[in-house]
Amino acid sequence: MTEYPQTTKERILEVAGDIFGKEGFKATTIRRIAGAAQVNIAAINYHFRDKEGLYSAVLEHVFHIGFTRFPSKMGIEDDTLPEQQLLFFIRGMFYRLLSNEGWAGLSGRGRLIARELLAPTPAFEAVLDKYIKPHKDLLVSIIIAIMGENPGPRILLPCAISIIGQCIYYALAAPVIKKIAEENAPVEGNLDRLAEFVWLFSLGGIEKIRQKTSCVTR
Amino acid sequence: MTEYPQTTKERILEVAGDIFGKEGFKATTIRRIAGAAQVNIAAINYHFRDKEGLYSAVLEHVFHIGFTRFPSKMGIEDDTLPEQQLLFFIRGMFYRLLSNEGWAGLSGRGRLIARELLAPTPAFEAVLDKYIKPHKDLLVSIIIAIMGENPGPRILLPCAISIIGQCIYYALAAPVIKKIAEENAPVEGNLDRLAEFVWLFSLGGIEKIRQKTSCVTR
DNA sequence: AAAAGAGTAAAACAAATGTTTGAATACTGC
């Protein structure tokens, strides 16, 4: 991505993120990383100890970049309406997951995240606590605000999962979506429209769930 | 899974599905498969030509099993109400993706599918046409029936993606969901409840989308 | 300017992995 002079270490991190994401941990060879980063093979082991050490560093780096450029609360103020908060939250996810300044549509480094969801490595535990749990908690609090009551985890968490699931699926299945529904592929120009769609869809979902559960409990 | 005598070829297929799913293509060694299936290494190349040939066969086999045991239209008759059809469709996905008779929660062979969504291999093209596209078309027709009108692909496909996305995310992120929302992990005993939740949520979503788009177009 | 240390380079090592070979064994049709 960045062509301007960087330190060897930085260049390795950037390049490794893309390649690990595209190929997966096992399929990635340090020779390939070294080649792409125009760095000697031994430099990788020198800076990161071994392949696994490099991977951990990459994972942390990727999450740091994503949540620094697109924080969970992006655009959300204390006086923002709950519904608006949800829109910002979803739009944030789309941009973090799919924009080029973010995780580039999981086509590059971002696919790392999907791979970790699928099969968490030990290195994932750290980012789970640091980035993902707070992110989830924020969403849950937004849902509570929209519902106007706290229906408990058996309602809240599935709601959160449904919302996050839609966003991540766009990112995860981007290659397939491009093939069977090209018009709606999650490319840069579509992000706002798709985010707004998911937002509306989710508002409707939350509303429906609220009706049903209120109906049952009372 | 099956312990009773099978042909070598069948045993290889079964075992390879699990291992490819858990480890990914590159990380899977044919020696490991041979060991687990109690088969000579060369037998694999004999029956399937090479590692890639085995993988293609496994992928087709996995999809065949899944859509044979849990067909897209499972439970859907011609006179089923559209809303009911959606419930059956979603429930079918949950069982296909997550039950032990299906793809076993992507913990075993089913994870193959998620891997293919993430990074399609050439072998995926075939199953895409044979299984996935018809499956998508069915869902789209159900959505049209629920909406009572055809709002065009820019509305329909995002709807379909939102619905499928929720289902697949449960399967994909099962390891992580277990960690942060254990009560709602997609295990056998939760499938009906979660399917019904996703159904309600999606009905609400479709309704909301329909309102908005009618509002704008007219 | 000399010494020390950090960073880089090329080559070599050892383990693993996909594939092939050629012989041995089981099965099938006549």
Add this chain to the structure above:
DNA sequence: GCAGTATTCAAACATTTGTTTTACTCTTTT
């Protein structure tokens, strides 16, 4: 029962790949 085919097996081959070693270069410190 036998020829012919299909299947299984153990061993070997050629690559690939993570890691280490050793020497070299450059910067910083004294």
